[in-house]
Amino acid sequence: MPQEEIEIAVSYLSGLVRQDKLGLGYASIQSAMPGAAAELPSADLVEVDAVFERIARSTGKGSADAKQRLLRELLSRLTRQEQQFLFGLIVGELRQGALEALVLEAVARAAAVPSADMRRAVMMAGDLPRVAKAALMEGAAGLSGFSVQLFRPVLPMLAGTAEGVDEALAELGEAALELKLDGARIQIHKGADEVRVFSRRLNEVTAAVPELVEACRALPARELILEGEAIALRPDGTPHPFQTTMSRFGRRLEVARAREAVPLTSFIFDLLYLEGASLLDQPLRERSAELVASVPLPLLVPRLVTGSAAEGRDFLAASLGRGHEGIMAKALDAPYEAGRRGRRWLKVKSVRTLDLVVLAAEWGHGRRRGWLSNLHLGARDSVGGGYVMLGKTFKGMTDEMLAWQTSKLQELEVSRDGHTVYVRPELVVEVAFNDLQASPQYPGGLALRFARVKGYRPDKAASEADTLATLQAIWRRQSGQEAPLA
Numbered sequence: 001m002p003q004e005e006i007e008i009a010v011s012y013l014s015g016l017v018r019q020d021k022l023g024l025g026y027a028s029i030q031s032a033m034p035g036a037a038a039e040l041p042s043a044d045l046v047e048v049d050a051v052f053e054r055i056a057r058s059t060g061k062g063s064a065d066a067k068q069r070l071l072r073e074l075l076s077r078l079t080r081q082e083q084q085f086l087f088g089l090i091v092g093e094l095r096q097g098a099l100e101a102l103v104l105e106a107v108a109r110a111a112a113v114p115s116a117d118m119r120r121a122v123m124m125a126g127d128l129p130r131v132a133k134a135a136l137m138e139g140a141a142g143l144s145g146f147s148v149q150l151f152r153p154v155l156p157m158l159a160g161t162a163e164g165v166d167e168a169l170a171e172l173g174e175a176a177l178e179l180k181l182d183g184a185r186i187q188i189h190k191g192a193d194e195v196r197v198f199s200r201r202l203n204e205v206t207a208a209v210p211e212l213v214e215a216c217r218a219l220p221a222r223e224l225i226l227e228g229e230a231i232a233l234r235p236d237g238t239p240h241p242f243q244t245t246m247s248r249f250g251r252r253l254e255v256a257r258a259r260e261a262v263p264l265t266s267f268i269f270d271l272l273y274l275e276g277a278s279l280l281d282q283p284l285r286e287r288s289a290e291l292v293a294s295v296p297l298p299l300l301v302p303r304l305v306t307g308s309a310a311e312g313r314d315f316l317a318a319s320l321g322r323g324h325e326g327i328m329a330k331a332l333d334a335p336y337e338a339g340r341r342g343r344r345w346l347k348v349k350s351v352r353t354l355d356l357v358v359l360a361a362e363w364g365h366g367r368r369r370g371w372l373s374n375l376h377l378g379a380r381d382s383v384g385g386g387y388v389m390l391g392k393t394f395k396g397m398t399d400e401m402l403a404w405q406t407s408k409l410q411e412l413e414v415s416r417d418g419h420t421v422y423v424r425p426e427l428v429v430e431v432a433f434n435d436l437q438a439s440p441q442y443p444g445g446l447a448l449r450f451a452r453v454k455g456y457r458p459d460k461a462a463s464e465a466d467t468l469a470t471l472q473a474i475w476r477r478q479s480g481q482e483a484p485l486a
Contacts, residue, residue, distance in 0.1 A: 001136075002044075002046075003133070003137060004046055005044065005045040005046060006129070006132060006133040006136055006137075007129035007130060007132070007133050008045040008046065008048070008049045008129075009045055010103055010107065010128060010129040010132040010133075011129045012045070012085075012089055013099070013103045014099050014100045014103050014128060014129075015089065015092075015094035015099045015100075017052060017089060017090065018049060018052070018129075019052050019053060019055075019056035020056070021056060022052060022055050022056050022067070022090065023055070023056065023058070023059075023063070023064075023067060024055065024067055024068070024071065024090065025411065025413070026091055026413050026414050026415070028064065028067065028068050028071075029071065029087065029090055029091055031068060032068045032071040032072040032075060033072075033075060033083065033087065034072060034075050034076045034083075036076075037078065037079050037080035037082075037083055038076070038077055038078055038079055039079070040079070041078065041079055041082060042077045042078075043074065043077045043078060047074075048074065048086070051070055051071070051073075051074045054070055055067045055070050055071060058070070071090075074086075091414050091424060092412075092414070092424030092425065092426060093414070093424070099385065100128055100463065101382075103128065103132075104118050104119065104122060104128060104132075105118075107128075107132040107135055107136065108135070110136060111132075111135035111136050111139055112139065113135050113139055113140050113143060117140065117143050118131065118135060118143065119339075120143075120146075121134070121135075121143045121146035122146075122155075122339070123154060123155050123337075123338035123339040123340070124146040124147055124148060124152075124154055124338065125146045125152070126153060126154060126155050126202045126339075131143070131146060134146070147278060148225065148272060148273050148278040148280060150189050150190075150191045150223060150225065150273070151189050151191065151194075151196055153187050153189070153198040153202045154187070154225075154272065154280075154338045154339075155202070155338045155339030156185055156187070156200055156227065156338070156339070157336050157337050157338055157339070157340060157345060158339075158340065158341035158342075158345070158464070159328060159341065159345035159346055159347045160341060160342060160343045160345065160346050160347070160470075161346065161347050161348075161349075161352070161470070161474075162329065162346040162347065162348050163348075163352075163477060164348060165177075165309055165312035165313050165315075165316055165327070165329070165348055166309045166312075166313075168312070168329035168346045168348050169306075169307060169308075169309050169312055169329065170309075171343065171346070172329055172330075172331045172344075172346065173307055173331075174305065174306065174307035174332060175305070175306070175307070175329045175330055175331060175332060176284060176288065176303055176304075176305050176329070176330045176332060177303065177304045177305070177306060177312055177315050177316075177327050177328065177329055177330075178269055178301045178302065178303045178304075178327060178328045178330065179267070179301055179302050179319045179322075179324050179327060179328075180319065180324060180325040180326040180327050180328050180347060180348070180349065181229045181231050181239065181267055181301070181324055181325065182231070182239060182241075182242045182245075182324065182325045183229035183230050183231030183232075183239070183242070183245050183267070184199065184200065184229065184230045184231070184245055184246060184248075184249055184459055185199070185200035185227075185228075185229060185459065186198070186199065186200075186205075186209075186212065186227070186228055186229065186230045186266065187199075187202075187225065187226070187227050187272075188212065188216045188225070188226045188227075188228070188266075188268075189224075189225050189273075190216050190217065190219065190221070190222075190223065190224050190225075190226075191222070191223050192222055192223075193217060195213045195216045195217050197209050197212055197213060197216075199249060199459060200459045200460065201459060201460070201461060205249050205250065207252065207255065208248055208249050208250060208251045208252070208255060208258075209230065209248065209249070209264060210255065210256075210259060211259060211263060211264055212230060212264060212266050215266060215299060219294065219295060219296075220294070221274060221275060221294050222275060223273065223274070223275050223276055224271065224273055224274050224275070224294060225271070225272040225273035226268050226270070226271060226272070226291075226295065227268070227269060227270040227271075227272060228266050228267050228268035228269050228270070228301065229266070229267045229269070229301070230245065230248075230264045230265070230266050230267075231245050231264065231265055231267065232244050232245040232248065232262045232263065232264055232265075233263075233265050237322065238322060238323035239323050239324060240262070241455070242430075242454075242455050242457075243455055243456075244262060245262075245264070246458060246459065247262060248262055248264055249459075266299055267299070267300065267301040268291065268295050268299050268300050268301065269291075269300070269301040269303075269328075270284075270287060270291065270336065271287050271288075271290050271291040271294060271295075272287075272336060274290055274294065279336070280335060280336040280338065281335050281336075282335065283332060283333045283334060283335060284330055284331065284332050284333070284334050284335075284336075285332040285333065287336065288303075305332070312327075312329070315327060316348060320350050325349050325350070326347065326348045326349035326350055327348050328345060328346070328347060328348070329345070329346045329348060330344065330345045330346075331344040331345070351432045352432065352433055352434075352435075352474075353430050353431060353432045353433070353454060354379070354430070354431050354433065354448075354466045354470070354471070355428050355429070355430055355431075355457055355460055355464065355465050355466050356377040356378060356379060356390065356428070356429055356430075356431050356465055356466065357377070357378045357379075357380065357387050357425045357426075357427065357428055357429075357462045357465045358375050358376065358377065358378075358405075358409065358423060358425070358427040358428075358429055359376040359377070359378040359387055359389055359422070359423065359425055360375075360376040360420050360421060360422040360423060361373065361374060361375050361376065361405070361409050361420070361421055361423070362374040362376075362392075362419050362420050362421075363419045363420075363421075364394070364402075368394075368402065370406075371402040371403065371405075371406045372402075372405055372406040372409050372410070372421060373394045373397070373402060374392050374393070374394040375392060375393055375394070375405075375429065375453070376389055376392055376420075377389065377390050377391055377392065377393065377429070377431060377448070377451065378390060378425065378465075379444065379465065379466055379467055379468045379470070379471055380462070380463070380465045380466065380467045380468070381444075381467070381468050382467045382468070382469055383468075383469070386425075387425050387462075387465075388442070388443055388444040388468050389442050389443060389444070390442060390444060390446060390447055390448050390471065391439075391442065391447045391448045391451055392451075393431065393448075393451040393452060393453060395450075395451070395452035395453065396432070396452035396453035396454065397453055401453070401455075401456070404456075405427075405456070408427065409421060409423050409427070412424045412426055412427065425462050426462050427456060427462075428456070428457040428458075428460040428461070428462060428464065428465055429453055429454075429455070429456050429457065430453070430454040430455055430456075430457050431448065431451050431452065431453060431454065432451070432452050432453075432454050433448040433449060433450060433451045433452075434449045434450040435449050435478055436448065436449065436471060436474055436475050436478060437449050438475075444468050444471070446468075446471050446472070446475055
């Protein structure tokens, strides 16, 4: 494969278009499909990517027709199999969490490098196509260049879930307990006077959060990478809703006014890099000691190190009393496992919640007529790929949320069937629930009981949604039985 095609190919095989947004609706894409197909391929990947770039940049009056024309001209040059692949790619039907893992393993095998080395490089870079190119062009030597570097964000370490403090401490032993904040995950990089802030999805948000930049610039360390949460607090110290915090991110205009109306507070909980050295492989106990020596106490998340379940329950009660979600329990000997969700960090909340993907929505009735209301919820199938439906809910939604999701879901529409609109699996929603029940109605064999929406999570990608395996583990703990097979 030509060198210039590697990153494009890996992106497409992973189910991702390289452009942020093509601006093509499902109907437009379907209309652009030509009736005939070429007998032989006549466009290479570089040409396809160039056309997608032209489509993405087409704006203004007449842009919809121009986008459709460009896509139709491209598709007419492709074979039927190529047309079908690109159609699935553009509408998001290829976007499955399992795809990237499979592509990573395939590239590792083709490049004759250990898959563990590939995974670590991707964790550092947050960019599988770029790592794949380095591996295929330079082998192990190419992967060695992917290490922690200033101003190149690393994927965040993710947490599992525990039913309570007792379970968390029984599993971890003595652990660091921290407030579980319903804020925005941030990663702050400082090199001398330059400070940049990145979101959970590794997007730079520096311009939108000047107060976080100022606080970090004042720290004595010359070089560091911090991780924490940014959250909007009321004057009494209780948190605003998550959506209020998120209103500060992505803003480019009137930042000063937004800062005055919704100031952000940072709660730093980890130190990944200090004065030219990576700390990722050091245990949390050592990273925390360096963190306390480098960052003033008012900027740090409140923390308690204990092995006592009674002390842990008191800490949880105090967190809930301050209006926060719960607590985090972290193993003191755990390194920072960028991009991985494991059981070395555990979430303990007052109510059980899951991050699920919206698969479809039904039109509402009565007062909700004209709005897409009843959401079809899916968990990520990390084994078979795709998403497995777990149930529906129309509870917990404000009028503002109903209006927003009606517009957004129609942008993601792939088909309709009666009163149901099916969408590309891209939107992540946080759902609270009481417990699980066995259900032959759904393909995963499990269903949520009393599910209600807490809010959308625009900071999370569908690939970060909770998995069917997570729900099966909850079911085993809840019932003492093996979960029904999907």
